[in-house]
């Protein structure tokens with residue numbers, strides 16, 4: 001029942017101004033509808049632009065990626081991990 005209602009609710013994106021269903025927004029528990037004010041498409045666009053023009057942001061993203069990859073390599077795939085246990 002809750003899901004049916006959720007689909008009918010349309011929220012206007014703060015950035016592009018297009019009304020979209022809540023599925024098209026990233027979840028954010030703190031906000032009123034439980035989603036972020038701008039849609040996923042706009043968020044991707046903003047992130048891409050930021051990545052291109054903001055040197056600090058790009059460094060941050062690249063560092064996060066390397067940290068994640070390092071962690072992956074250290075632990076290995078999940079089946080290796082379960083064998084170790």
Ligand SMILES: [Zn+2]
Nearest residue numbers: 013016039042
């Ligand atoms: Zn949008």
